Amino acid sequence: MMEASTISFPGNPHLWSRALRQIPANAETRPISHWRVILCYLLLTLVGFNLRSVILGVPPVLPLVQHDLALSYFEVGLLTALPPLTLGASAWSLGLVIERLGEWTCVALGLLLLGLGAILRACWPSSVTLFGFTLLLCLGIVLAQTAVPSLARHWFPHQVGLVTALFSDGLIIGEALAAGLTVPLMQRFFGPGNWRASFIFWGVPALVLLLGWLALAPSTPLNWRRKPDQAPQPRAVRPSGQERRTAAEKKEAGRRVNAWHLGILLGGGSLIYFGMNAWIASYNAALQRAALTPLALGVLNTAQLPSSLLVTLFAQRLAGRRWPFIGAGLVCALSLIAWLISPPELEAVWVALIGAGSALVFTLGVALPALLAAPGEVARLTGMTLSLTYAVAFVGPLIGGALWDLFKLPALAFLPVLIACLLLIVLGALLPERPPRAEASIVTASSRIDLAGHSADQEQSAPPAAS
Numbered sequence: 449m450m451e452a453s454t455i456s457f458p459g460n461p462h463l464w465s466r467a468l469r470q471i472p473a474n475a476e477t478r479p480i481s482h483w484r485v486i487l488c489y490l491l492l493t494l495v496g497f498n499l500r501s502v503i504l505g506v507p508p509v510l511p512l513v514q515h516d517l518a519l520s521y522f523e524v525g526l527l528t529a530l531p532p533l534t535l536g537a538s539a540w541s542l543g544l545v546i547e548r549l550g551e552w553t554c555v556a557l558g559l560l561l562l563g564l565g566a567i568l569r570a571c572w573p574s575s576v577t578l579f580g581f582t583l584l585l586c587l588g589i590v591l592a593q594t595a596v597p598s599l600a601r602h603w604f605p606h607q608v609g610l611v612t613a614l615f616s617d618g619l620i621i622g623e624a625l626a627a628g629l630t631v632p633l634m635q636r637f638f639g640p641g642n643w644r645a646s647f648i649f650w651g652v653p654a655l656v657l658l659l660g661w662l663a664l665a666p667s668t669p670l671n672w673r674r675k676p677d678q679a680p681q682p683r684a685v686r687p688s689g690q691e692r693r694t695a696a697e698k699k700e701a702g703r704r705v706n707a708w709h710l711g712i713l714l715g716g717g718s719l720i721y722f723g724m725n726a727w728i729a730s731y732n733a734a735l736q737r738a739a740l741t742p743l744a745l746g747v748l749n750t751a752q753l754p755s756s757l758l759v760t761l762f763a764q765r766l767a768g769r770r771w772p773f774i775g776a777g778l779v780c781a782l783s784l785i786a787w788l789i790s791p792p793e794l795e796a797v798w799v800a801l802i803g804a805g806s807a808l809v810f811t812l813g814v815a816l817p818a819l820l821a822a823p824g825e826v827a828r829l830t831g832m833t834l835s836l837t838y839a840v841a842f843v844g845p846l847i848g849g850a851l852w853d854l855f856k857l858p859a860l861a862f863l864p865v866l867i868a869c870l871l872l873i874v875l876g877a878l879l880p881e882r883p884p885r886a887e888a889s890i891v892t893a894s895s896r897i898d899l900a901g902h903s904a905d906q907e908q909s910a911p912p913a914a915s
Contacts, residue, residue: 484666487664488603488604488665488666489611489614491657491660491661491664491665492596492599492600492611492614492615492618493614493615493617493618493621494618494657494660495555495559495592495596495615495618495657495661496596496614496615496616496617496618496619496621496622497618497619497621497622497625498559498562498622498653498654498657499558499562499589499592499593499618499619499622500618500619500620500622500623500626501622501623501625501626501650501653502562502566502585502589502626502650502651502654503531503585503586503589503626504622504623504626504627505626505627505630505646505647505649505650506527506528506647507528507627508627508630508631509630509631509634509643509646510524510527510528512641512643513527513578513643516573516643517573517574517575517578518575519575523575526579527578527579527582529842530579530582530583530586531582531586531589532722532838532841532842533838533842534583534586534587534589534590535586535589535590535593535834535835535837535838536834536835536836536837536838536839536841536842537835538587538590538835539590539593539594539830539831539832539833539834539835539838540831540832540834540835541831542554542587542590542591542594542831543594543827543828543829543830543831543832544827544828544831545591546591546594546595546598546827546828546831547824547827547828550667551595551596551598551599551602551827552595552599552665552666552667554591554592554594554595555591555592555595555596555599555661555665556658556661556662556665557588557591557592558588558589558590558591558592558593558595559588559592559654559655559657559658559661560588560655560658561584561585561587561588561591562585562588562589562592562651562654563585563588563651563652563653563654563655563658564581564584564585564651564655565581565582565583565584565585565586565588565651566581566585566647566648566650566651566654567647567648567651567652567655568581568584569581569582569585569647570644570645570647570648570651571644573644585651590834593834594827594830594831594834595827595830596612596615597612597615597814597815597817597818597826597827597830598817598818598826598827598830600612600615600815600818601818601823601826602823603666607764608767608815608818608819609763609764609765609766609767609768609812609815609819610760610763610764610767612763612767612811612814612815612818613756613759613760613763613767613811613812613814613815614760615814616756616760616810616811616814617753617756617757617760617811619810620752620753620756620807620810620811621753623749623752624749624750624752624753626650627749630646630650633646633649634646707829707832707833707835707836708836709875709878709879710813710816710817710820710829710833710836711832711833711834711835711836711837711839711840712836712840712871712875713773713809713813713816713871713872713875713876713879714809714810714813714814714816714833714836714837715836715837715838715839715840715841715868716777716809716840716868716869716871716872716875717776717805717806717808717809717810717813717868717872718806718810718837718838718840718841719840719841719844719845719864719865719868720780720802720805720806720809720865720868720869721748721752721803721806721807721810721841722841722842722844722845723844723845723848723861723862723864723865723868724748724799724802724803724806724862724865725745725748725749726845726848726849726861727845727848727849727861727862728741728744728745728748728799729741729745730858730861731858731859731861731862732744734858735792735858737792740792740795740796743795743796744795744796744799747796747799747800747803748799748800748802748803749803750803751799751800751801751803751804751807752803752804752806752807753807754804755803755804755805755807755808755811756807756808756810756811759772759807759808759811759812760811763811763812763815766812767812767815767819768815768816768819768820768879769812770876770877770879771876772808772809772812772876773809773812773813773872773873773875773876773879774872774873774876774877776805776806776808776809776872776876777805777869777870777871777872777873777876778869778873779801779802779804779805780801780802780805780806780865780868780869780872781866781869781870781873783798783799783801783802783805784798784802784862784865784866784869785866786798787799787802788859788862809872816833816879817829817830817833818830820880840868844864844865844868845861845864847863847864848860848861848862848863848864848865849861851863
C-alpha cells in the first residue's frame with residue numbers, strides 16, 4: 449500500500465495529502481506491463497477500424513446493390529445518409545445508456561450489433577432487411593464510438609490525447625482501406641458482382657474483435673486493483689481555502705465549455721470533409737473539368753491518414769490546445785478560397801491541405817470531452833457532442849445544394865464549408881485552456897483514486913443526473 453510520507457509530489461502538498469488519504473485501504477498499485485498497455489492501444493485502434501470499414505465498404509459496391517435490389521435514387525441516398533443520421537439522432541440518448549451500463553460493456557455490445565448487422569443484411573437481401581440491419585449496425589457504431597472517449601479516460605487518465613488519437617487513426621484507416629480494397633477484393637476472391645460476400649467480409653472482423661475484447665480488454669482501470677477485504681469509508685476532510693479556490697476554478701472552467709460548443713466545433717471539421725466530398729465532382733463537372741475529379745477526391749481522402757498519424761505523434765502535447773483548431777481553420781479557409789480562384793492544375797494541392805486540416809480537427813476533437821468533462825460525465829458529453837457534430841455535417845451539404853439551386857452559382861455550394869472554417873477559428877479560440885501540468889496531475893490522480901478497483905459507471909446503479 450502507498451504511504452504519503454514516502455512519496456514527493458509536485459504542486460500543492462495539501463491536495464496530494466488529501467488525495468492519498470482517499471485511497472482505499474484495500475487498494476494497491478502494481479506496475480502495468482508495457483505489453484498490456486500496447487494491447488489496450490491496439491484494441492482501441494481496431495475498434496475504430498471496424499466502426500468505419502463496415503459502412504465505408506458499401507459505397508464502392510452501391511451501384512450493384514441498387515441494381516440487384518431495384519432501389520430508387522432516393523433510397524440509395526437514404527442508405528448512405530443513414531449512418532450520420534443515426535449518429536446524430538441517437539448519440540445523445542445513448543450517452544445516458546453508457547453511464548448506466550459502463551463503457552466496457554457498451555463497446556462489446558456495439559461490436560456485437562455491428563458484426564451481426566453487417567452479416568445479416570447479406571444473408572437475406574431485400575430492401576427491407578438492408579435498411580433494417582443497416583440501422584442495427586449503425587446503433588452499434590454509435591454505442592461503441594460514444595463509449596470510447598470515456599473508456600480512454602478511465603484506462604489512461606494521463607494519456608487521453610494519445611489514446612483518442614489512436615482510436616481516430618483506426619477510424620481513418622478503416623475508411624481508407626474499405627473504400628480502396630472492397631472492389632479489388634470482390635473481383636479477385638468473391639467473384640464480379642458478389643457484393644453480399646463483401647458485406648460479410650467486413651462484418652466478420654467485428655465479431656472476431658468482440659471475442660478478443662471479451663478475453664483481453666480490462667474491465668477496470670489499469671492502475672488499481674482491489675484486495676478481497678473491504679476498507680471502511682474514509683473520514684471526511686475539510687477542504688482548505690486553496691482547495692476551495694481550485695474547485696471553484698474547475699467549476700468555472702466547466703461552465704465555459706458545453707456540448708453546443710464542442711458539437712459545432714467538431715461539426716465544422718466534419719462539414720469541411722463531407723462538404724468537399726459531396727460537391728467536388730459536381731463542381732468540376734459544372735466547370736467542364738471532370739477529368740480532375742478522381743485525383744481530387746483521392747487526394748482529399750488520402751491526405752487524412754498522414755495528417756492523423758502525424759498528429760498522433762504529438763497528441764499529448766496538442767490535445768486540448770486552442771491553436772491547432774485555429775490553425776486548421778485558417779489553413780482550410782485559405783485553401784478553399786485558393787482552390788476556387790486558382791488554376792485547375794493546383795486543385796490537388798489545395799484539397800490535400802483541406803483534407804489534412806479536417807483530419808487534424810477530428811483527431812484532436814475526439815479527446816475534448818474526455819479532457820474537459822468531469823470523470824462521470826464524459827460519456828454524456830461525448831454523446832451530446834457527437835449528435836451535434838453529425839447533425840451539422842449532415843445539414844451543411846444540403847444547404848450548399850440549396851444555394852446552388854437558388855442562385856445558379858456552383859461556388860456557393862462551398863459557402864457552408866467556408867463558414868465551417870471560420871467557426872473553427874472562433875470556437876477554437878474560445879476553448880478553455882488546458883490546465884498546467886501540476887494541476888492536470890492532481891486532477892488525473894484524483895480520478896484514478898475515485899476509480900479504484902472498478903469504474904464509477906460499473907459501481908453505481910443510481911440514474912445519471914440531469915444535464
